[in-house]
Amino acid sequence: MSFADLGLSDELLRAVTDAGYTEPTPIQQQSIPPVLMGKDLIGIAQTGTGKTAAFVLPMIDILGEGRTRALMPRSLILEPTRELAAQVAENFEKYGTHHKLSMALLIGGVQMGDQVKALEKGVDVLIATPGRLMDLFGRGKILLNGCSLLVIDEADRMLDMGFIPDIEEICTKLPKERQTLLFSATMPPVIKKLADKFLNDPKRVEVARPATTNTNITQFLIETSTMKKREVLRGLLEAENVQSGIIFCNRKTTVRELNKSLQRHGFRSAEIHGDMDQPARIAELERFKRGDVNILVASDVAARGLDVKGVSHVYNFDAPWHPDDYVHRIGRTGRAGAKGTAYTLVTKEDAENIANIEKLTGQKISRVKLKTAPAPSDDEDREEAPRGRGRGRKTEDEKPKRGRGKKDDRADDAVDEEVRRDEPRREPARREEPRRDEPRRDRRPRDEQPRRDHRRRDERDDGPDDGWNGPIPDFLNYTLAE
Ligand code: ADP
Ligand code: MG
Numbered sequence: 431m432s433f434a435d436l437g438l439s440d441e442l443l444r445a446v447t448d449a450g451y452t453e454p455t456p457i458q459q460q461s462i463p464p465v466l467m468g469k470d471l472i473g474i475a476q477t478g479t480g481k482t483a484a485f486v487l488p489m490i491d492i493l494g495e496g497r498t499r500a501l502m503p504r505s506l507i508l509e510p511t512r513e514l515a516a517q518v519a520e521n522f523e524k525y526g527t528h529h530k531l532s533m534a535l536l537i538g539g540v541q542m543g544d545q546v547k548a549l550e551k552g553v554d555v556l557i558a559t560p561g562r563l564m565d566l567f568g569r570g571k572i573l574l575n576g577c578s579l580l581v582i583d584e585a586d587r588m589l590d591m592g593f594i595p596d597i598e599e600i601c602t603k604l605p606k607e608r609q610t611l612l613f614s615a616t617m618p619p620v621i622k623k624l625a626d627k628f629l630n631d632p633k634r635v636e637v638a639r640p641a642t643t644n645t646n647i648t649q650f651l652i653e654t655s656t657m658k659k660r661e662v663l664r665g666l667l668e669a670e671n672v673q674s675g676i677i678f679c680n681r682k683t684t685v686r687e688l689n690k691s692l693q694r695h696g697f698r699s700a701e702i703h704g705d706m707d708q709p710a711r712i713a714e715l716e717r718f719k720r721g722d723v724n725i726l727v728a729s730d731v732a733a734r735g736l737d738v739k740g741v742s743h744v745y746n747f748d749a750p751w752h753p754d755d756y757v758h759r760i761g762r763t764g765r766a767g768a769k770g771t772a773y774t775l776v777t778k779e780d781a782e783n784i785a786n787i788e789k790l791t792g793q794k795i796s797r798v799k800l801k802t803a804p805a806p807s808d809d810e811d812r813e814e815a816p817r818g819r820g821r822g823r824k825t826e827d828e829k830p831k832r833g834r835g836k837k838d839d840r841a842d843d844a845v846d847e848e849v850r851r852d853e854p855r856r857e858p859a860r861r862e863e864p865r866r867d868e869p870r871r872d873r874r875p876r877d878e879q880p881r882r883d884h885r886r887r888d889e890r891d892d893g894p895d896d897g898w899n900g901p902i903p904d905f906l907n908y909t910l911a912e
Pocket of ligand 2: 481482583584
């Protein structure tokens with residue numbers, strides 16, 4: 431099936447061809463015709479399947495026919511994060527080149543003045559995060575009663591971020607006579623209820639079982655210990671000659687520290703997390719997109735839904751606390767038909783998280799046991815590992831927070847701060863001796879290279895032998911466990 435079969439205008443078809451797309455993805459094939467007909471729609475498809483164009487394309491044609499009015503946006507797209515909102519705006523620019531639609535972006539972290547000015551003139555498309563929109567609405571700066579088309583995108587992420595009450599309120603401010611589209615990778619009961627309440631006889635389009643992971647992504651679990659994660663990660667990055675990869679961490683502090691560590695080891699990496707302001711995040715993302723750096727270390731919220739072309743690898747430096755975060759994280763690779771690889775570093779403490787992921791996705795993930803014997807951990811790895819008492823056990827604060835945070839990035843901020851406060855005291859330094867054998871290449875100066883810990887295995891605090899010996903795993907050597 432081609433885009434021309436979907437009923438889109440010639441101008442739009444030209445823009446799509448210019449964008450280099452030859453064929454609509456399944457969700458686009460099924461969504462575009464009913465949306466053009468004015469129907470409400472629920473679109474369920476995993477990440478990376480092209481949901482954005484599934485609503486942006488028909489919207490451009492629908493909006494191309496009407497006229498802008500001051501103060502009243504004609505359509506509203508709700509996105510859970512600023513990055514996603516910015517990406518949707520990029521999509522409008524790309525496909526809308528032959529149309530004269532005006533657009534405003536209402537997102538946190540950006541000066542409000544310009545946004546308000548744009549709104550006063552009137553816009554065809556308003557793209558907003560719920561928090562910022564409610565804020566402006568509360569100040570009487572915006573009227574939603576001219577808004578006859580509403581898109582709730584990434585609904586399951588909205589739920590995770592505590593945005594559902596805001597969305598419900600926003601829905602009540604829009605005219606009843608409107609078209610509503612809802613897109614989500616999964617369909618938890620709360621979203622189903624939201625749809626029942628605010629959509630009118632929607633067409634339901636579903637292209638894959640909810641929460642299945644993309645079959646183009648090859649997934650592995652790498653068994654290791656907290657102390658050795660950095661070494662193992664560096665080994666993976668080197669062994670595979672990664673073109674472009676995203677590394678996910680559960681906490682912002684880990685994002686920062688890991689990025690610094692990678693840079694010290696000569697990797698071209700950047701970071702993106704909830705502590706950075708919007709321009710800084712966008713700048714880092716641009717550096718990654720341009721290829722100035724090829725590794726992006728990220729926290730979940732900051733990276734949610736990022737669409738970066740050609741990410742070959744995803745690494746979960748920490749196994750995610752929520753199983754659906756796993757689906758979203760690894761969905762950064764294997765996009766639009768390309769092949770991708772996802773590695774998750776797992777420690778003994780992650781057993782439950784992994785079991786939940788496998789339950790959600792209905793797939794068993796291949797375990798990779800690194801062959802050789804146990805090894806030293808280097809100084810800086812020690813910095814990062816949870817220290818002293820409580821190691822290996824989760825403190826209350828480290829446990830996943832469901833329904834946790836509220837707006838934008840507060841969720842991961844809160845987790846970080848609490849964990850930091852709760853960190854146990856640092857242990858005294860260990861006895862160390864220089865290592866004698868150097869069977870591997872190491873980018874660091876000699877005095878920074880890892881040293882061997884000669885204490886008995888059970889004296890070390892990094893848990894029992896996990897079968898890892900040395901920082902560079904030779905991936906030709908791995909065995910797949912059942
Ligand atoms: P989702 O919202 O489902 O996670 P996106 O809309 O972000 O996915 O699209 C994922 C990627 O697929 C983007 O890089 C997008 O440019 C690309 N894409 C979308 N539609 C097509 C298509 N018809 N052909 C090729 N690539 C596409
Ligand atoms: Mg999307």
